[in-house]
Amino acid sequence: MENQSEDILLVKTSETEYKYGFTTDVEQEYAEIGLSEDIVRFISAKKNEPEWMLEWRLKAYQQWLKMAEPDWAKLGFPKIDFQSIIYYAATKKKPKLNSLDEVDPEIRKTWDKLGISAMEQNKLGNVAMDFVMDSESVFTSFKEELNKKGIIFCSISEAIQEHGDLVKQYIGSVVPPRDNFYSALNSAVFSDGSFVYIPKGVRCPMELSTYFRINAENTGQFERTLIIADDDSYVSYLEGCTAPQRDENQLHAAVVELVAHDRAEIKYSTVQNWYPGDENGKGGVYNFVTKRGICQGYKSKISWTQVETGSAITWKYPSCILKGDYSIGEFYSVAVTNNYQQADTGTKMVHIGKNTRSRIVSKGISAGKSQNAYRGLVQIQPNADNSYNFSQCDSMLMGGECGAHTFPYIEIKNQTGKVEHEASTSKIGEDQLFYCNQRGIGAEEAVHLIVNGFCKEVFKELPMEFAVEAQKLLEITLENSVG
Amino acid sequence: MLEVKNLHARIEEKEILKGLNIKVNKGEVHAIMGPNGTGKSTFASILAGKDGYEITEGEMLFEGQEISEMDPSERAHLGMFLAFQYPVEIPGVSTTNFMKAAINEKRKAHGQAPIEAKAFLEMMKEKSKIVELNKEFLTRSINEGFSGGEKKRNEIFQMAMLEPKLCVLDETDSGLDIDALRIVANGVNSLRNSENAFLVITHYQRLLDYIVPDFVHIMYDGKIVKTGDKSLALELEKKGYDWVKSELAQG
Numbered sequence: 001m002e003n004q005s006e007d008i009l010l011v012k013t014s015e016t017e018y019k020y021g022f023t024t025d026v027e028q029e030y031a032e033i034g035l036s037e038d039i040v041r042f043i044s045a046k047k048n049e050p051e052w053m054l055e056w057r058l059k060a061y062q063q064w065l066k067m068a069e070p071d072w073a074k075l076g077f078p079k080i081d082f083q084s085i086i087y088y089a090a091t092k093k094k095p096k097l098n099s100l101d102e103v104d105p106e107i108r109k110t111w112d113k114l115g116i117s118a119m120e121q122n123k124l125g126n127v128a129m130d131f132v133m134d135s136e137s138v139f140t141s142f143k144e145e146l147n148k149k150g151i152i153f154c155s156i157s158e159a160i161q162e163h164g165d166l167v168k169q170y171i172g173s174v175v176p177p178r179d180n181f182y183s184a185l186n187s188a189v190f191s192d193g194s195f196v197y198i199p200k201g202v203r204c205p206m207e208l209s210t211y212f213r214i215n216a217e218n219t220g221q222f223e224r225t226l227i228i229a230d231d232d233s234y235v236s237y238l239e240g241c242t243a244p245q246r247d248e249n250q251l252h253a254a255v256v257e258l259v260a261h262d263r264a265e266i267k268y269s270t271v272q273n274w275y276p277g278d279e280n281g282k283g284g285v286y287n288f289v290t291k292r293g294i295c296q297g298y299k300s301k302i303s304w305t306q307v308e309t310g311s312a313i314t315w316k317y318p319s320c321i322l323k324g325d326y327s328i329g330e331f332y333s334v335a336v337t338n339n340y341q342q343a344d345t346g347t348k349m350v351h352i353g354k355n356t357r358s359r360i361v362s363k364g365i366s367a368g369k370s371q372n373a374y375r376g377l378v379q380i381q382p383n384a385d386n387s388y389n390f391s392q393c394d395s396m397l398m399g400g401e402c403g404a405h406t407f408p409y410i411e412i413k414n415q416t417g418k419v420e421h422e423a424s425t426s427k428i429g430e431d432q433l434f435y436c437n438q439r440g441i442g443a444e445e446a447v448h449l450i451v452n453g454f455c456k457e458v459f460k461e462l463p464m465e466f467a468v469e470a471q472k473l474l475e476i477t478l479e480n481s482v483g
Numbered sequence: 484m485l486e487v488k489n490l491h492a493r494i495e496e497k498e499i500l501k502g503l504n505i506k507v508n509k510g511e512v513h514a515i516m517g518p519n520g521t522g523k524s525t526f527a528s529i530l531a532g533k534d535g536y537e538i539t540e541g542e543m544l545f546e547g548q549e550i551s552e553m554d555p556s557e558r559a560h561l562g563m564f565l566a567f568q569y570p571v572e573i574p575g576v577s578t579t580n581f582m583k584a585a586i587n588e589k590r591k592a593h594g595q596a597p598i599e600a601k602a603f604l605e606m607m608k609e610k611s612k613i614v615e616l617n618k619e620f621l622t623r624s625i626n627e628g629f630s631g632g633e634k635k636r637n638e639i640f641q642m643a644m645l646e647p648k649l650c651v652l653d654e655t656d657s658g659l660d661i662d663a664l665r666i667v668a669n670g671v672n673s674l675r676n677s678e679n680a681f682l683v684i685t686h687y688q689r690l691l692d693y694i695v696p697d698f699v700h701i702m703y704d705g706k707i708v709k710t711g712d713k714s715l716a717l718e719l720e721k722k723g724y725d726w727v728k729s730e731l732a733q734g
Contacts (some may be wrong), residue, residue: 430534435571438531439585439641440559440592449584453575453624 031088037061040188043088047157047191050164060177060187067181073344074373074405075313077249077286085220085251087189142206152197153208156224159195166197170228174257174294174321182253182288182315186222190255193223198233198264207463209238220251227257229264231297236267238466249312250275250285258293260300262324266293267303269462270318271470274310276477279368281340284312291318292348295327295356303330304347305461307470309477312341317375319348322356322384329358332458334470336477337370337402346376346407351384351417360391363455366402367478373405380417388418395425396454398447398478448475484509484680485530485649490541492529499525501705502541507649512681514691516716517702518724523684524568526702527653530682531565532558545649559585560592562648566638566655572626578637579607579621582644589645610643614670632663639670650674651682656690668693688720701727 031042040061044054069080146153152163159167177187194210210225229235252274258266268291277284287310293302304318320329331347349358358378366372378389395404406423428450436446452459452471459467485507492500499522507513517523529536530543532555543551550558573581587597598606607621614636626634635655642650652671656664671681671694683694691699691713699716701709703724708731709715719727 429571431571432573434531434533434555435567435573436581436584437555438559438565438567439581439645440556440589441581441584442554442556442588445584445588449576449581450573453573456575 029090030086033086034083035061035085035087035189039087043189043191046088046090047160049160052164052168053160056172056177057188060184061189063178064181064184064188067178067184069181070315073315073375074371074407075315075342075344077313077342080249080251080286082185087220087222088191090191146204146206149202149205150199151202151204152195154195156190156193156195156226159226163195163197166228167195167226170226170257170259171224172257174259174292175255175290180290183255183290186224186253186255186290189220190222190224193225193254194227195225196227196235196237198229198235200230201232202230203233204235207236207238209240211240220253222252223254225254225256227266227268228259229261229266229300231262231264233261234265234267236463237269238463239268239270240273240469249277249283251288252285252311253288254290256289256291256318258291258302260293260295260297260302260324260327262297263299264297265301265303268293268305268318269466270304270306270308271462271466271473272306272308272310272314273473275312276310276341277312277339279339281312281369284341285310287311287314287316289314289316291316292321293319293329294321295324295329295353297324297327299326299328300324301328301330303328303332303461305332305458306334306345307458307462307473308333308335308343308345309473311343314341314343314345316345317347319350319377320358321350321352322358322387323352324356325353326355327353328356330461331358331360331362331376332461333362334365334455334458334474335363335372335374336365336474337367337372338477339368339370341368341370343371344373344375346374348377349379349389350377351380351387351389354383354385354387356384356387358387358389360389360393361457362391362393363458364393364395364404365398365451365454365474365478366395366404367398369401371403371405373407375407375409377409377411378419378421379409379411380414380419382413384414384417386416387414389420391419391421393421393423394454395423396451397425397427444479447478451475451478484546485682486542486544487530488542488544490526490529490543491539492525492536493539494525494536498539499536499705500529503702503706505700505707507680507682509648509680510677511698512675512683512694512696513698513700514683514685514694514696514713514716515700515702515707516685516688516719519686521702522705523702524653527565527651527682527684530558530651531555531563556588557592559645559647560589564642564645564647564650566635566642566650566652568653568655568657570626570629570634570638572624574624574627576625577622578625578640581625582607582641585641585645606644611640613643613673614639615666616640631658632660632666635659635663635667636670639667639674643670643674648679649682650679651684653684654686655683656685656687664690665693688716691716703727703731 031039040057044057175183177184196208198204260266274285274287295302302320308314322329329349335343335345337343347360360376362374364372364374374393380387393406397404404425408421410419432450433446462470487503487505490500490503515523538551545561616636696713699711699713700707
């Protein structure tokens with residue numbers, strides 16, 4: 001009886017296998033290894049891009065050459081050799097697809113394994129999906145139905161061809177290429193991603209969703225997402241990601257830009273489950289992502305919800321620039337790390353407009369030997385009269401070998417601003433476990449219950465199907481990991 | 484139902500139970516009384532299987548099975564329930580979800596399918612009446628921000644939901660005002676039947692006015708030193724624990 005549950009829980013840090021670690025066997029073509037101006041030209045040419053796009057990329061590449069990798073995050077990893085990465089991989093060109101039936105059967109199999117069965121998609125009927133594997137968007141569903149409402153939902157490559165003016169107007173307007181090292185890299189070599197435009201007064205009738213998948217070996221994934229919500233529109237967008245299980249590290253450096261005009265609302269949800277590496281810290285995806293939204297318009301609203309369970313390293317701060325008066329920014333995050341995973345994640349809320357409000361709810365869970373940091377900036381600029389932020393950052397530790405860290409930065413340059421910050425760190429208590437056990441709830445189930453309770457505020461922000469998925473992911477990530 | 488023979492247990496190097504004996508049959512209510520620090524609550528924790536105690540000698544039989552090597556959850560599945568002296572808060576987990584998990588885990592252990600939503604809700608409704616808990620309670624995070632009385636009523640509610648064979652009440656009366664005490668006691672009484680048994684641990688005779696025991700045991704220095712009927716509790720109330728101590732000293 002002595003220390004029984006402790007033993008059970010400490011035995012295996014994580015023997016749970018990453019269930020998305022398979023690869024898809026399709027014919028692919030690659031760019032040459034490494035990065036040069038020629039590679040940037042090659043990618044642009046592959047995509048048959050207009051001149052302005054190529055020039056934009058080349059400029060970004062030149063800027064990238066002059067930049068250094070950021071080193072301020074609480075992350076430790078060997079220096080990345082950017083010349084050993086393949087910057088473009090795509091399945092051999094297929095004719096344009098008009099229905100799900102035309103998708104390569106190997107890719108269909110991939111979907112089945114990922115649990116995105118086309119059947120289910122049809123049945124659910126309220127999710128339109130874009131599927132991006134490596135450098136290429138494979139298929140976008142429900143396009144026609146959306147077109148009727150004037151909604152554009154397609155791959156960014158297609159948008160560059162078909163809606164060049166919109167892309168030209170907005171790309172880089174929220175995250176300029178020079179913003180940081182990885183955004184410059186992405187701007188030079190981005191291969192695909194999703195593009196969304198919601199016209200004035202339109203409420204998007206279904207969830208829009210993109211599923212990102214790294215498949216090819218030694219490949220970096222650099223997707224670019226751009227979402228524009230015009231006046232009085234609404235859209236909810238979901239993003240999911242997985243990668244095969246490989247011993248070497250893979251680089252993922254995405255850029256997401258959101259623009260919300262007057263009274264528009266964008267809800268952006270992510271369930272990030274890139275391969276985290278094995279229990280000894282070998283392999284896994286390096287996830288260096290720049291996500292930012294601008295509340296451009298009066299009373300506009302952007303809400304980020306993220307559930308981060310994957311990646312060896314996560315470096316990600318989905319942010320809101322609250323420019324429009326009375327605009328609202330929200331950030332809800334659950335970040336779970338186990339084994340040797342490292343996460344440095346959080347948000348930036350930049351209050352520029354008057355009467356702007358922001359809300360941050362961050363839940364970090366660390367297990368194994370992992371390190372989990374929340375880093376957040378709340379900035380109230382001189383003209384942002386009567387602005388308000390509420391931040392709540394809670395950390396939960398499992399076992400004695402992991403770490404949780406909180407780095408809140410608060411800059412207030414306006415006397416009328418109001419900022420509230422709450423933080424807590426807790427351990428899953430022996431008392432809580434015993435209480436559950438005594439009611440007949442076993443150790444594993446008790447941990448699920450306690451952790452789900454801890455994350456409840458964030459989960460309730462997710463669309464229903466995603467919330468269930470997120471809960472399952474959390475359970476898998478934390479299996480056998482409590483002490 | 485429960486038979487504890489010559490139980491010795493310690494926490495780290497400190498011996499707390501020093502040869503405890505007790506036998507509880509179904510249909511019976513036993514009270515264990517005794518001064519602070521004599522090991523009453525420790526005994527309750529050890530029965531339920533809490534970590535950190537080492538049993539050095541003796542037996543604990545529940546329906547003829549030795550339980551000292553079993554997990555707390557296994558013991559719960561056999562039908563043991565402990566109403567905590569200090570019920571634990573679990574933020575974000577409602578009483579409803581907590582009970583659903585508990586009932587389904589128990590059903591799973593007995594090879595039964597999960598309870599149907601409708602049956603579960605009806606059961607919740609019915610059992611919450613026993614301790615006069617209103618609906619709004621069941622959706623709140625368990626024990627979070629509950630008053631002392633609410634926590635204890637919630638414990639009895641859970642007891643009613645899980646329909647255990649042996650109910651151990653660890654100082655359920657502590658921190659209760661007279662009204663809450665009456666509600667809790669009524670709840671317990673309504674659950675009494677010929678198939679289950681209760682072990683009521685308390686400092687005060689007061690609770691036993693409401694939950695009338697068949698046997699009263701006095702525990703002192705890690706073992707039961709005196710056993711009688713309900714009049715023993717009254718005598719103890721009158722004479723105080725010093726009476727027991729001096730009786731023991733005289734041998």
